[in-house]
Amino acid sequence: MTGRLQFNLATMLTFGAFSALVLNAMFGPRAALVFMACGALLIVSNMPQSIDSVKRWWPILLLPAWCLLTALWSLYPSNSIRYSIQLGFTVVVAMVMTGRVSTTTLMRLMFVVYGIGVVASIAFGRTGSFGAWLGVFGSKNAFAAHIAVFMLIAMAITADRHSHLLVRLCGVIGFGVSVPMLILAQSAGAIMMVAPCVGIIVLTILIVRLTGPQKLFLFALLGLGLAALALLFATMGNVLLADILEGSGKDATLTGRTDLWTIGLNYIAERPLQGLGYRSFWVVGFAPAEELWAMFLVPSGAGFNFHNTYISNAVEIGMIGLGLQVIIIYGGALTMAAYTIARPNAPNALLLSLQVLMILRSFIEVEVFFEFSIRSIMGVATLIYGAQGLLALRRNAPRPARPRPRGLLSHVRVPVRPRSHTHAHLQAP
Incomplete structure (x- = not known):
């Protein structure tokens, strides 16, 4: 009975936290407070399990720890400290949630x-x-x-x-x-990006009835197709993107995004490893940020970014911090893909499709990793759910029976002497 009440409580608190983040336009300034309240209650409502989740998946906390470390050289250390702590809390909520829901x-x-x-x-x-x-x-x-x-x-x-x-x-x-x-x-971009994610769910439904060798053959074909597609985009990506944008009536520069990327790459070149400091670029009063806000006719402090996850985040936390983020993003996609192949069902397919959608959007938007971000929570949760599933499959896999060790004399038969009739006669009464 107690476990059932805890499960229901965890579900309700997760629902409250997700509602605050997803519907932040409706909650307004209270969204962060509602999320923190629900997240804190989720953590303390079952402290032993929360501590166990954090201990089990502690390497993920290296990301907020690195963000906090950037305060040592940050242009705005108070921003880096405050937002790093909030990011750490958000990651802990995601870790605890995966153990309860x-x-x-x-x-x-x-x-x-x-x-x-x-x-x-x-x-x-x-x-x-x-x-x-x-x-x-x-x-x-x-x-x-x-x-x-x-x-x-x-x-x-x-x-x-x-x-x-x-x-x-x-x-x-x-x-x-x-x-x-x-x-x-x-939004032509949203339509194009959601299409392959829909395909992932459809494919998961279809492979439920396939045997192991059939799954392997199908995914080998898909791997070859994706490799060919990646090669095509690597060699003709710019031409294809320009044609797609022109056909949909969009600006070939992605509404100035390519100019932003060039500027961001220049800042990365100045501090490639450590960056400028977590959340220390788009700050009111910082001259380069003010210049970009004015250039793109955006009000000062309006939350602008470089519209590319890798460029935008590398500017602030360097290639080291970006590497930690890439491990979470793509590690989550790979582990969940492997688990979905082994256990094809709707929830696994959904988590994989959402992670792929995040990856596709990462090249033109910045959705992770921030405090009080639903996409950041789902990115971390997908990695943990996938890893948990694979570990469970490994534990439950039947182990082959060990052959009994045999000694040097295992094949030597010891002859049994028949009793002598004479000897038996002598012993008879």
């Missing part, structure tokens, strides 16, 4: 949380200056990102064989609603 429960509560945002956008949404639908969010990009994630969640709910028929029907409705809403957001 199952992937199936997480998928269902995310469907409810993101569904609230979708319903609110339909009921109270508005249109932006260029005709794009903004919903209840501040920009079309934020709205498109929310709808893209909800589309994947709804599809996973629909494909989940263990969910109630009514829940799966809600998933069908949610997926059907998300398609036109994504079109209304007028």
